[in-house]
Amino acid sequence: MIWDQKGFTLAETVTAMLIVGILLSTALPVALEINGQLVSRGRQMEAMAILESRMEEVQRSSLEAPASGKRVQQSNGVRYRIKWRKSRIGPRLTGSEVEVRWKDREKRARKLSLKSVQYQP
Secondary structure (H helix, E strand, C coil): CCCCCCCCCHHHHHHHHHHHHHHHHHHHHHHHHHHHHHHHHHHHHHHHHHHHHHHHHHHHCCCCCCEEEEEEEEECCEEEEEEEEEEECCCCEEEEEEEEEEECCCCCEEEEEEEEEEECC
16 A cells, blocks of 8 residues: 555455455354244244133133134234143043144244143032
């Protein structure tokens, strides 16, 4: 660089761009993976909320065992398939089972389920 002129030489500019390119090429895939995990965890949390709410509904319902049902719930572009079943286990025991299925960003099937037993006085 000539000392009486201001600015950067072509070599300095190319070197700086090369360093920035290398940093971006390593940081971008990591950022995309973290974003994918964040979306996946959000869907899993939403599925858990649906699962817990449906379990509460099944347990509170006055339906006589055995009873079952299916429902599809759409939320934020994701289809959650909900299945529930209420069955008699013993003379005063009722079992409840709820299952939620959905597909993640990579189209892999995911599933969460809850089971409970209630005493009916």
